[in-house]
Amino acid sequence: MNVPKPLRVVLLGKAGNGKSSLANTIFGNTVFKVSNFDSSFCVSESQTRQVNGKSLTLIDTPGLLAPDISEEDIKREMVRCITECSPGPHAVLIVLKVEKFTEHEQAVISQIYQHFSEEVLTHAVVVFTHGDQLPEGMTIQEYVNQSEGLSDLVQKCGGRCHVFDNRYWKNGEQDDYRSNKFQVTQLLNNIDDILRLNRGGHYTNSTLQEVEKEIQTEADRIRKSSRNMSNEDILKQAKLNTIKKHLEGGKKAWRWDFIGFGVLAGLAVIAAAWAC
Incomplete structure (x- = not known):
């Protein structure tokens, strides 16, 4: 079901x-x-x-x-x-x-x-x-x-x-x-x-679409290596890992068009909060 x-x-x-x-x-x-x-x-x-x-x-x-x-x-x-x-x-x-x-x-x-x-x-x-x-x-x-x-x-x-x-x-x-x-x-x-x-759809824009694509890619990777994790825990970890990758400079930063530039540095606080 x-x-x-x-x-x-x-x-x-x-x-x-x-x-x-x-x-x-x-x-x-x-x-x-x-x-x-x-x-x-x-x-x-x-x-x-x-x-x-x-x-x-x-x-x-x-x-x-x-x-x-x-x-x-x-x-x-x-x-x-x-x-x-x-x-x-x-x-x-x-x-x-x-x-x-x-x-x-x-x-x-x-x-x-x-x-x-x-x-x-x-x-x-x-x-x-x-x-x-x-x-x-x-x-x-x-x-x-x-x-x-x-x-x-x-x-x-x-x-x-x-x-x-x-x-x-x-x-x-x-x-x-x-x-x-x-x-x-x-x-x-x-x-x-x-x-x-809205035909059952949610609000989205290019940034949200890019964020979701990266989260799902990371979730698939975690799912393959951690078979005992629940889908909910996988999603939480995927969000955290995605942010960490950007903070570490390993990937091109998201284009936060809707809030301007200079925001990414502040995500360290978010990552720390999610890790608690």
């Missing part, structure tokens, strides 16, 4: 917007560590769980434009994120707060374009947190329509948007709309729509 592969979903957004808490809400359990400080820097992390009968791999990322965090650190972790979701994410969650959409939020969206390109919006859903700030009786679509910037973003994402409250909507006392369980179901339906619209 073939086990369906998990759907890879990346969470992107500003520091303090509640990405880790949102991931825990989707999983229905505390899986990701949540920082109590908006500017706290974390590393990219992926976890896989069953949600409503679907296997999901959620990839949490550090906050974009985090204060006191160097752009190089952010780039380094984005590289780790992209390697984690190789060969590419099936869906991207752009996480925003229910608050005024300012130039700072627009800068976060611009940085997402820088890391992935605007084409990633064909696989994206805008997800709002802090739903308790949503005026009573108002839907998130109605809220979005009040802002030209938000409306334009959601429109580019195919009209896909949801609202959660990781703190106050945990029980089942709210009406259907203001319920995390209801929103999770609707979010999964939207991810199904993304898969259908």
Whole structure:
């Protein structure tokens, strides 16, 4: 019996917007560590769980434009994120707060374009947190329509948007709309729509394709020499070995077109973290 592969979903957004808490809400359990400080820097992390009968791999990322965090650190972790979701994410969650959409939020969206390109919006859903700030009786679509910037973003994402409250909507006392369980179901339906619209494919670009090819080549080599390793362990080791080869200068460095140059040196920290 073939086990369906998990759907890879990346969470992107500003520091303090509640990405880790949102991931825990989707999983229905505390899986990701949540920082109590908006500017706290974390590393990219992926976890896989069953949600409503679907296997999901959620990839949490550090906050974009985090204060006191160097752009190089952010780039380094984005590289780790992209390697984690190789060969590419099936869906991207752009996480925003229910608050005024300012130039700072627009800068976060611009940085997402820088890391992935605007084409990633064909696989994206805008997800709002802090739903308790949503005026009573108002839907998130109605809220979005009040802002030209938000409306334009959601429109580019195919009209896909949801609202959660990781703190106050945990029980089942709210009406259907203001319920995390209801929103999770609707979010999964939207991810199904993304898969259908993209014919089941994931987002990719030339760099992701090159990364995946190298990982699979290394995985085949490990599989032949280590027959007792599980496929999961083989894949983890293949990712680590691929990065090490580039760090050691044995192969031509990847062209990280979507984040610029000078990032590869930072991968030493990633390799060390994976070795732990």
